[in-house]
Amino acid sequence: DSIHVFAPATVANVVCGFDVLGFAVNEPGDEVVMRITDKPGITISKITGDDGRLPLNPAKNTVSVSVEHYLRSIDRLDIGLDIELHKKMPIGSGLGSSSASTVAGLFAIKTLLGDDTDPSTLLPFAMKGEEMACGHGHADNVAPALLGGFVLIRSYEPLDVVRLPHPANLWCAIVFPDVDVPTREARQIIRKNIQMKDAVTQWGNIAGLVSGLFMQDIDLIGRSMKDVLVEPVRSMLIPDFYEMRQMAMELGAVSFGISGSGPSVFAFTRDEETAKRITAKLQKHLTSIKIGSNGYVSTI
């Protein structure tokens, strides 16, 4: 028995919704091939696309560790599994790279075992993988990677995840500037305390964004995607963040911001052409300042 599963990249936070909002894109994403074997225990026989950066040791890899948590919960640690992980997106990019791998692994084992419970039952195991990857078990990458589309984490304790609608004609341009911004560190630099006036601005924007998604009002979505809490600090880790924002907005972006903890940035647009133009312009700019990049264009 074997299965091949794809799970998508995700954009967490969606600018104003730190740790509570995220959405999945069509591409890029990671793939897991999982086989049931005769010998009890989990092995990782192959990882491709990671430049040797990820551990083959199953005790240290987020995919196998979260799969093991799942197997323990259903009392099936007797099973033998072999995992192949094919990374199809940059690691440490702010695109939910570890989440995509973990979700693909969990979905693979759930399907192989014929577990027909709702996929959201996998979320706590996927969050364990996030905790291992960056020291904090946030769900704003794993939930959209698992459920697709836009997702709101209404509460962490107890976990309450809500799928949100979105306008059909919303496009997303993503650019990954090839600089190192580990999520663990990008979380350490953000402020622990905030002012009431900033909180008011932020929750107005989150409510505006969610309303815009329901009302299919792209203008409302655009003017709500502002972040006074996290972006002012994290933008310092991203080369020419404000210059890139200006370029994207001049080319007709609806909004622009950091994807997850960065360094990737993303823009919403109303059509594919605008998204392509923004990706090309930002990548050209990064090349001019001697920074490599990847660019993606996706619907949501």
Ligand code: HSE
């Ligand atoms: N919400 C998380 C953060 C996402 O911003 O740290 C990490 O991709």
